[in-house]
Each structure stands twice: as C-alpha cells, then as structure tokens.
Amino acid sequence: MRLGMLVGVVVAALFAAVLTTGTVVKVAADKAELEAKGITNLSCEASIGPSQPGQPDRGTGDAARLTEEQLGIVALIISIGKQREMSPRAWQVAIQAGMTESGLRNLNYGDRDSLGIFQMRPSMGWGTPEQVTNPPYQVNKFYDVLSGIPNWERMRPGDAAQAVERSGFPDRYHKWEAMAVHLVENLGQVSDAAGCGEGMGAALPPNQAAAAAIQFALREQGKPYVWGATGPSAYDCSGLMLRAYEAAGITLPRVSRDQYRAGAMLPVEQSQPGDLLFWAYDPANPKTIHHVAMYLGDGKMVEAQQSGVPVHVRSVSWDEPELVAQAVRPGV
Numbered sequence: 001m002r003l004g005m006l007v008g009v010v011v012a013a014l015f016a017a018v019l020t021t022g023t024v025v026k027v028a029a030d031k032a033e034l035e036a037k038g039i040t041n042l043s044c045e046a047s048i049g050p051s052q053p054g055q056p057d058r059g060t061g062d063a064a065r066l067t068e069e070q071l072g073i074v075a076l077i078i079s080i081g082k083q084r085e086m087s088p089r090a091w092q093v094a095i096q097a098g099m100t101e102s103g104l105r106n107l108n109y110g111d112r113d114s115l116g117i118f119q120m121r122p123s124m125g126w127g128t129p130e131q132v133t134n135p136p137y138q139v140n141k142f143y144d145v146l147s148g149i150p151n152w153e154r155m156r157p158g159d160a161a162q163a164v165e166r167s168g169f170p171d172r173y174h175k176w177e178a179m180a181v182h183l184v185e186n187l188g189q190v191s192d193a194a195g196c197g198e199g200m201g202a203a204l205p206p207n208q209a210a211a212a213a214i215q216f217a218l219r220e221q222g223k224p225y226v227w228g229a230t231g232p233s234a235y236d237c238s239g240l241m242l243r244a245y246e247a248a249g250i251t252l253p254r255v256s257r258d259q260y261r262a263g264a265m266l267p268v269e270q271s272q273p274g275d276l277l278f279w280a281y282d283p284a285n286p287k288t289i290h291h292v293a294m295y296l297g298d299g300k301m302v303e304a305q306q307s308g309v310p311v312h313v314r315s316v317s318w319d320e321p322e323l324v325a326q327a328v329r330p331g332v
Contacts, residue, residue: 241293256278260328277293278292
C-alpha cells in the first residue's frame with residue numbers, strides 16, 4: 001500500500017537531490033540549533049550507536065536503492081518523530097525496525113496476522129487490522145512502545161528495535177544501522193546522528209586520569225598474559241585495562257565487552273592517548289568483542305595480547321582486521 005500522492009510527490013522532490021549528493025546536510029550543527037527545532041539529540045556514549053560510522057559508503061549505497069514508497073515511509077517516521085520531539089536516535093531505531101520487518105513497506109500480509117510497516121499483530125494487541133495498516137498510526141504506536149522501554153536510549157539502536165518488535169531473530173536489526181544513520185542525517189537534516197561530534201577528539205584532550213592509566217600500563221610491560229588474570233603478576237587484556245584505570249581512580253567493568261560501554265565513544269581515527277581500542281569477531285556487533293588495548297598516541301598501543309606474549313607496546317593501524325570503529329574514553 002502506498003502512502004498517497006502528496007507524500008510521494010514531496011518525497012520525490014526532496015529526497016532525490018539529497019541521495020544523489022551523498023553529503024550530510026549540516027542544518028543542525030550544534031546543540032542550540034537542535035533544541036530550537038524541538039529535537040533532543042543524545043550524548044555521546046559507547047553504548048549508543050551507530051556502530052558503523054566507518055562504513056558510510058555502505059549506508060549511502062543502501063539508501064540509494066530505496067524506492068519512492070520506502071522513502072515516503074522514512075519521511076513519515078522522521079516527520080512524526082520531530083512532531084513528537086523524539087530524538088534522532090528514535091528515528092533511527094524506527095527506520096531500522098521498519099526496514100527489517102517489511103523493507104519499509106506498508107504490507108497487507110505477513111507471518112500469521114502480522115501487518116504493515118512494523119509487522120504489528122492485531123492478535124497481540126497492536127490495534128485493529130485497519131489501524132496497523134494505517135501508516136501514521138503504526139509510526140505513532142511504534143514510538144509509544146519504544147518510549148515505554150526503560151533506558152532504550154542507552155541501547156544499541158538495533159537492540160532497541162528488538163525490544164519493541166520482540167523478534168525471534170534479535171540480531172537482524174543491526175544490518176541497517178549505517179543506512180538508518182545516513183537517512184537520519186541527510187533526510188532528517190540532523191548532523192552528527194551519533195551524538196559524538198566531528199571534533200570529539202579535540203574537544204576532550206587527554207586528562208590526568210588518562211596519563212596515570214598509561215603510566216601504570218607501561219610499567220607492567222614484560223609481565224605474562226594469563227587468561228582471567230588481573231595482576232599484579234599477570235594480566236589478560238581487560239585485566240590490564242581494569243588495573244590501569246583503577247590506578248587512575250576510574251573503575252572499569254571486568255571484561256572487554258562491558259568496558260566498551262564504560263565511557264564516551266568517538267571514531268577510532270580520533271583516538272587520543274589513554275583511549276581504549278577494541279577488536280571483535282564482527283566489528284559491527286559489540287557483543288562479539290574479544291580484545292581491548294590502550295592507545296598511546298603516534299600509532300602505538302599497549303596491550304596484554306595472548307598466551308605466550310607478555311604485556312608489550314606495538315604499532316596499530318586503523319584498518320586492522322576486526323578493529324571496532326569506535327574508541328572509548330573512560331571516565332567521560
């Protein structure tokens with residue numbers, strides 16, 4: 001079912017030009033301007049997406065393949081989100097959910113009695129068949145349920161989508177992160193949908209805590225790697241980070257996957273001394289993180305790498321396999 005002639009005409013005129021440029025529209029460049037528009041962006045934290053800022057080409061390519069109908073639904077999601085003063089993160093969650101459930105189409109069929117953009121089921125209390133195939137109703141209902149989920153703003157966007165949809169395939173929503181960010185930034189006219197700011201690294205220079213953590217980690221060079229060890233005679237990767245920042249007065253979680261959520265997030269290319277770097281089997285999925293190290297600056301880092309390799313300093317490249325696209329700044 002299409003959204004109607006009016007939306008289609010507006011979308012075709014507005015979005016065709018934006019998608020062909022591939023350039024972020026910087027009409028909301030700072031917090032004051034966002035607030036003036038009734039938009040509340042989120043703070044920059046490691047637990048908030050997008051987790052694929054290093055893959056803008058993928059997001060641009062996926063968005064360029066959307067049809068007029070699909071773009072119309074995106075326009076509706078963003079428009080209602082703005083009217084309700086939902087943050088751009090909420091728009092992103094809804095776009096990822098809609099793309100996963102229906103390909104951003106208002107379907108009149110689905111699994112069992114699932115219908116519409118978000119495949120809402122009348123039998124599960126989402127509304128009547130007429131309601132759950134009415135696009136404005138569906139978007140508002142999605143936002144209603146999202147708003148009722150505790151701490152959804154602190155979830156990875158795909159996880160927040162899963163919390164609303166309660167799918168039997170919870171990880172599939174992550175696939176559309178890069179595309180959703182591209183649409184929020186370009187079509188929603190919001191710069192920096194990640195909430196981190198282009199100048200994050202410069203805005204947060206190394207502090208005394210980072211210096212103390214670096215000093216501790218460097219002193220531990222030569223000590224053996226032992227899985228599960230947290231010092232003082234041996235360390236594993238996250239154990240070294242735990243004790244280094246403990247010496248600096250900052251308490252980190254025990255394991256690397258949780259340490260990823262323990263500070264401010266910034267693009268890995270903007271890392272500064274003391275920031276934590278992460279490696280994952282799937283760099284787009286923080287749940288698969290298996291290693292953490294501390295950046296020292298000048299392309300160097302200190303780590304407890306693996307059995308048989310003592311704590312050491314080595315070079316690091318931003319295009320290393322499995323390197324997660326975000327660094328984390330503890331204590332911020």
